[in-house]
Amino acid sequence: AGGSVTLTCSVNPSPDKPVLTVSPSWLSPGASVTLNCEVEHPSAGWRFYWYKTVPDLSHNSYIYELLPGNSSGTEQDSYIVHGQTHTAGYVCRAGRGDPVFYTDNSEPKFVWSGDLHPAASLTVNPDRVQHFYSDSVSLSCEGNSAEWRVKRFNEHGYQSDCSDWRRMTGSTCNMRLYWYGNAVYWCESGSGEFSNAVNITVQSDYYYDIILVSPVHPVTEGESVSLGCRFRTEEKLSSVFFYHNDKLIQNDTRQELNISAVSKSDEGFYKCQWSGRKSAQSWMSVKVLCCPRSAFKFILIIISLLLLFLTFHLVVINIPH
Structure with missing residues (x-):
């Protein structure tokens, strides 16, 4: 009686929100995407959880779905997504301790296609x-x-x-x-x-503005494409210079840069120049088919020859001797 008891209560607050980075930010279809989850105080004992974002328009937010193979988290602070083909969003969080205290979810980060x-x-x-x-x-x-x-x-x-x-x-x-x-x-x-x-x-720049006219979507290999140059007050310009990856590739009286059959080597940064004014540069992406068109033609020739051979063989077999 009359004694005192000292009670000690410690609270382990939730750690700060981690920072997620994705690489690359622009996707080549089928390429791997590397996710990195960075916590404010890195040390042993963290486990990392990886999610993809699913748009939830009814709540103006996202639903988070665990990525494969990490239901118990991973010891590594990085995760590789294989074979990504389309635009996607990702989120991570981390946890440690027993019982486990989790960080908040990171801000969503996106890889674009x-x-x-x-x-x-x-x-x-x-x-x-x-x-x-x-x-x-x-x-x-x-x-x-x-x-x-x-x-x-x-x-x-x-x-x-x-x-x-x-x-x-x-x-x-x-x-x-x-x-x-x-x-x-x-x-x-x-x-x-x-x-x-x-x-x-x-x-x-309202008084000095000139723009490159280039496609907003990737151009498929083998297709034709035209690049132009526009000044705010003039729709069509003549004697336009065009640059590909900072190399001058056309400097005559033509209005446009026309590429009749685009190849992967045409991919890159383009800009135009007219009357001493230069546009900003923009990236033109080239989408490569699974097989070159010449390969398709070769395959069709082989199939045609095989069909001719089989037809001839069947005719010979059916000729009465």
């Missing part, structure tokens, strides 16, 4: 990468859904919805471009799909 996806695709009108300051642009979502949202990830690392800065009309986001329009854009569907992504850049 420019390839059109039948279940969800984004088209841009006007169909080009570069635009003038204050231009009106429409971003339209198409695919297997009746509900859509357009997402934007700007050059400062901020992600937002079309409804944050413009109004969605059905499946289309209509916007006027200003300096903050420089961003990657993509669609997310009510059925949980991601579309292809597109880069949009804005020429913000």
Whole structure:
């Protein structure tokens, strides 16, 4: 009686939110994607959990689904996703201790693909990468859904919805471009799909602006493509110089750079120059078919010869002797 008891209570607060990085940020279809999850105080005992994001339009958020093989987490702070073919989002978190205390989920990070996806695709009108300051642009979502949202990830690392800065009309986001329009854009569907992504850049110098007219989507190998140059007050310019990866490739009186059959070697950065003014450069992506067209022709010739041989063989067998 009269004694005192000292009780000690310690609280282990949830660690801070980890930072997720993805590499590469732009995807070559079928390539591997490396995820890295960085905690504020790295030490032994952490286990890392990896998720893919599934768009949840009804709650204006994402559902997180565990990636294969990490239901108990991984000791490594990195995770490789193999064979990714389309735009995708990822999240990580970490945990340690007994009982386990988990960090918050990281902010979602995305790997983007420019390839059109039948279940969800984004088209841009006007169909080009570069635009003038204050231009009106429409971003339209198409695919297997009746509900859509357009997402934007700007050059400062901020992600937002079309409804944050413009109004969605059905499946289309209509916007006027200003300096903050420089961003990657993509669609997310009510059925949980991601579309292809597109880069949009804005020429913000009102009095000195010139833009390269180049396709916003990848060009398929073997197709033709035309690149142009525009000044704000003139639709068509003549005597335009064109550069590929900073190398001058055309400097005559023509208005456009025409490539009759695109190959992988044509992929790269392009810019134009007119009357001493140079545009910004934009990347033109080339989508390679699984087999060259010449290989398809060769295969067809072989199949035709085999069919002729088999037909001749059957005729010979059926001739009465």
